[in-house]
Amino acid sequence: MTTPVPILEARHLTKHFAVLRSSRGARSALSRPALSRPHGGTVVHAVEDVSLALAPAQVIAVVGESGSGKSTLARMLARLISPTAGDLLLDGHAASGARRQYARQVQMVLQDPFASLNPVHDVRYHLARPLLAHGLAPRAELDDVITGLLERVALTPGSQFLRKYPHELSGGQRQRVAIARALAVRPRVLLADEPVSMLDVSIRLGLLNLLGGLRDDDGLGILYITHDIASARYLADQVIVMYAGQVVESGPVEVVTDHPAHPYTQLLLSAAPDPERGAPPVLRGRGSPPSLVSPPAGCRFHPRCPHAMAVCAEQVPPMLSATSEESINKGGPGHSAACWLHSPDANPQKET
Amino acid sequence: MTDLLLEARGLCVDYGSGPGAVHAVADADLVLHRGEVLGLAGESGSGKSTLAFGITRLLRAPGVITGGEVRFYRPGGSPVDVLEADEPLLRVLRWSQVSLVMQSAMNALNPVMSIRTQLTDALRAHRPGMSAAQRRARAAELLDMVGISADRLGSFPHQLSGGMRQRVMIAMALGLEPQVVIMDEPTTALDVVTQREILEELSALRDRLGFAILFITHDLSLLIEIADTIAVMYAGRVVERAEAKALFRAPRHPYTLGLLSSFPGLHGPRRRMTGIPGSPPDLRELPSGCVFHPRCGFVLDRCASASPPLGPPPGGRGRVVACWLHDGAQSVPEPLAKPEPDHIGSTL
Numbered sequence: 001m002t003t004p005v006p007i008l009e010a011r012h013l014t015k016h017f018a019v020l021r022s023s024r025g026a027r028s029a030l031s032r033p034a035l036s037r038p039h040g041g042t043v044v045h046a047v048e049d050v051s052l053a054l055a056p057a058q059v060i061a062v063v064g065e066s067g068s069g070k071s072t073l074a075r076m077l078a079r080l081i082s083p084t085a086g087d088l089l090l091d092g093h094a095a096s097g098a099r100r101q102y103a104r105q106v107q108m109v110l111q112d113p114f115a116s117l118n119p120v121h122d123v124r125y126h127l128a129r130p131l132l133a134h135g136l137a138p139r140a141e142l143d144d145v146i147t148g149l150l151e152r153v154a155l156t157p158g159s160q161f162l163r164k165y166p167h168e169l170s171g172g173q174r175q176r177v178a179i180a181r182a183l184a185v186r187p188r189v190l191l192a193d194e195p196v197s198m199l200d201v202s203i204r205l206g207l208l209n210l211l212g213g214l215r216d217d218d219g220l221g222i223l224y225i226t227h228d229i230a231s232a233r234y235l236a237d238q239v240i241v242m243y244a245g246q247v248v249e250s251g252p253v254e255v256v257t258d259h260p261a262h263p264y265t266q267l268l269l270s271a272a273p274d275p276e277r278g279a280p281p282v283l284r285g286r287g288s289p290p291s292l293v294s295p296p297a298g299c300r301f302h303p304r305c306p307h308a309m310a311v312c313a314e315q316v317p318p319m320l321s322a323t324s325e326e327s328i329n330k331g332g333p334g335h336s337a338a339c340w341l342h343s344p345d346a347n348p349q350k351e352t
Numbered sequence: 353m354t355d356l357l358l359e360a361r362g363l364c365v366d367y368g369s370g371p372g373a374v375h376a377v378a379d380a381d382l383v384l385h386r387g388e389v390l391g392l393a394g395e396s397g398s399g400k401s402t403l404a405f406g407i408t409r410l411l412r413a414p415g416v417i418t419g420g421e422v423r424f425y426r427p428g429g430s431p432v433d434v435l436e437a438d439e440p441l442l443r444v445l446r447w448s449q450v451s452l453v454m455q456s457a458m459n460a461l462n463p464v465m466s467i468r469t470q471l472t473d474a475l476r477a478h479r480p481g482m483s484a485a486q487r488r489a490r491a492a493e494l495l496d497m498v499g500i501s502a503d504r505l506g507s508f509p510h511q512l513s514g515g516m517r518q519r520v521m522i523a524m525a526l527g528l529e530p531q532v533v534i535m536d537e538p539t540t541a542l543d544v545v546t547q548r549e550i551l552e553e554l555s556a557l558r559d560r561l562g563f564a565i566l567f568i569t570h571d572l573s574l575l576i577e578i579a580d581t582i583a584v585m586y587a588g589r590v591v592e593r594a595e596a597k598a599l600f601r602a603p604r605h606p607y608t609l610g611l612l613s614s615f616p617g618l619h620g621p622r623r624r625m626t627g628i629p630g631s632p633p634d635l636r637e638l639p640s641g642c643v644f645h646p647r648c649g650f651v652l653d654r655c656a657s658a659s660p661p662l663g664p665p666p667g668g669r670g671r672v673v674a675c676w677l678h679d680g681a682q683s684v685p686e687p688l689a690k691p692e693p694d695h696i697g698s699t700l
Binding site: 065066170172173200201202203204205206209227229230231233234254257258267268269270271272273274275276277280281283285286288 | 395396513515543544545546547548549552555570571572573574576577600610611613614615616617618619620622624625626627628629631632
């Protein structure tokens with residue numbers, strides 16, 4: 001099966017944030033023998049060597065806890081932050097041209113529906129701006145185009161919403177306006193960073209179904225970033241699990257959630273609420289994510305991992321195939337995990 | 353049936369007064385037994401936090417209790433009418449009998465006081481007989497109980513992670529070995545692994561110390577796992593209350609059914625889910641009759657004009673629901689008439 005050229009592709013994206021010099025000797029306590037540090041100073045290794053490929057009519061979920069690097073990754077994909085290393089490709093070509101042209105193709109929707117709309121402007125103003133800025137509609141047709149956009153995000157009748165101010169809308173309605181604004185430029189990619197986390201539970205599904213509709217009916221490629229693995233399973237086709245700045249597992253969403261191959265994914269799934277679960281879950285792996293200033297050597301999860309072996313503390317595991325019959329049947333890229341347990345030479349010790 | 357510990361009947365809380373008053377809690381009933389975990393589920397505007405603060409008389413102005421009664425049944429003593437209690441009695445009740453872990457506990461700790469000082473503060477107020485050395489020892493014991501090393505006693509809140517601050521709040525709430533701990537969204541801002549660890553620790557502490565928990569959260573899927581009984585609130589009213597597994601397998605109220613359908617499963621076949629159309633109402637402009645009727649998929653004519661009382665549905669074993677569908681005058685739609693699961697070790 002030939003895979004179509006992905007619309008958006010990240011290859012080995014890395015982002016290190018420099019830590020500003022502090023007045024006392026704190027830096028010396030944190031500094032380590034040189035890895036590649038841009039200015040020879042301390043850095044936060046926020047995102048390390050992340051690759052992904054987003055196809056049209058596809059939703060990829062990026063799942064991780066806070067501090068996993070998922071939002072930093074999204075901002076690199078939106079070209080709001082420039083990577084320390086790695087490449088970003090749009091339709092197979094380097095995405096290095098004018099950012100404005102890039103924004104026509106790739107748009108972002110953010111988490112906080114209260115913060116992403118300007119409280120002193122009405123809905124019409126918010127949607128007119130991108131249309132006018134990119135010359136997408138003559139002034140005479142603005143109201144019609146905007147009404148159409150609002151109805152596309154199920155704010156009907158659109159005309160009733162034109163003169164509303166953000167404070168007159170519910171959280172869910174504000175988020176729909178934010179999505180409509182992103183859709184105004186007719187992008188091919190939507191980067192949605194925790195778009196429903198701040199909304200009431202009963203209205204989250206409506207928004208998620210809207211995003212699913214944009215994938216199915218309009219062929220948009222959507223990156224859905226969330227800490228909620230259940231909603232990722234609901235909406236997405238593929239899932240990428242991030243931990244401490246790195247991808248630890250990726251594959252078809254049902255395969256990863258039913259047969260997690262990485263110990264961190266297993267921990268995440270056992271900790272997530274599940275009413276169907278008969279008995280309380282057994283958590284394997286205590287503790288919390290490591291410092292990103294001086295992350296552990298080798299696999300960043302190894303200090304917490306119940307299956308850690310000697311090699312885990314020495315070498316960073318590459319993405320290794322965890323493909324099973326089931327994932328092959330689901331099609332698309334197989335299931336892989338960055339874990340030495342899946343190396344053909346693996347010799348897992350007994351659990352400590 | 354285990355002993356009754358805390359009971360609220362017909363509680364009403366308004367914000368403001370006069371014609372513009374917002375009815376944040378209307379006619380709410382709540383029943384808590386010794387050692388029970390009662391979950392209070394609801395979305396924004398449901399009144400769940402207001403109900404908890406009302407019960408403990410910790411409402412901030414302009415919140416005011418306008419009706420109902422709250423009784424606390426002291427072990428081995430006479431019941432206390434909480435709404436009539438005077439300040440000295442309330443001070444005894446608060447923290448030594450009923451303690452509170454608030455939402456966003458990481459922001460509830462005093463940033464300029466050490467952990468030790470905050471832990472010993474309640475001890476100093478409630479146990480005048482304790483010496484300073486005894487208080488320090490007890491503080492160390494409390495930290496140990498929640499899995500934090502005693503050498504963190506001298507730390508300040510900003511030096512602890514979010515999960516650790518939450519554990520400190522829990523330690524403070526348990527310091528005087530209360531009968532009831534009220535927890536308002538205690539794990540919402542934490543990552544799912546830390547959340548699960550803290551819940552495990554809480555469960556072990558409960559087994560050891562035997563306190564009851566009123567657990568308030570919007571995360572119904574979590575409550576089904578950890579609560580014995582769940583009360584669902586909508587627009588200031590309790591609309592259903594049942595044993596947790598019964599609520600999950602056999603919901604009776606359309607809002608409960610809709611809420612349960614808002615949580616996609618972690619496993620099993622993927623199917624399209626719709627949540628609940630519309631959004632929670634503005635408390636200043638509540639719908640007439642049943643507050644949920646504009647969003648209800650099973651609405652009857654009378655729902656728009658009369659508000660249904662909270663009462664047992666036919667065959668309901670200890671559960672209650674506020675819905676006209678169950679008054680016996682019509683057949684109940686199939687999704688709301690699922691058979692009750694077998695009760696195993698119910699506390700009701």
